Amino acid sequence: MADKELNFAREIIGERRFHEVPDDEILRGAERLLGEWMAGEVRMERPKLYDHYALLLLALTRRTRELEARVAALEGRTP
Structure with a gap:
C-alpha cells in the first residue's frame, strides 16, 4: 500500500474544473481508484473520499x- x-477528485480531474471533464473519464477514473482502494493498493484521504463521491454520483x-x-x-417514446 x-x-x-x-x-479522490483531484486524481480524476487534475487541475481542471469538474464540468470540463467528460463523464466517461470520470467513471473510468473513479472505477480505477475505487478498485485500487478496495484492494488496498492506494490510500485515500478519508474525509475527502466521502466529500468527492458527488463527482462520481453526478x-x-x-x-x-x-x-x-x-x-x-x-422504444419510440419521447423522454
Missing part, C-alpha cells in the same frame, strides 16, 4: 439520464 493519501446521474433518453427513443 502506498503511504501517500490520494485526493457522472452516474447524467449517464443514467442519457441512457434513459436513448432507450425511450429506441
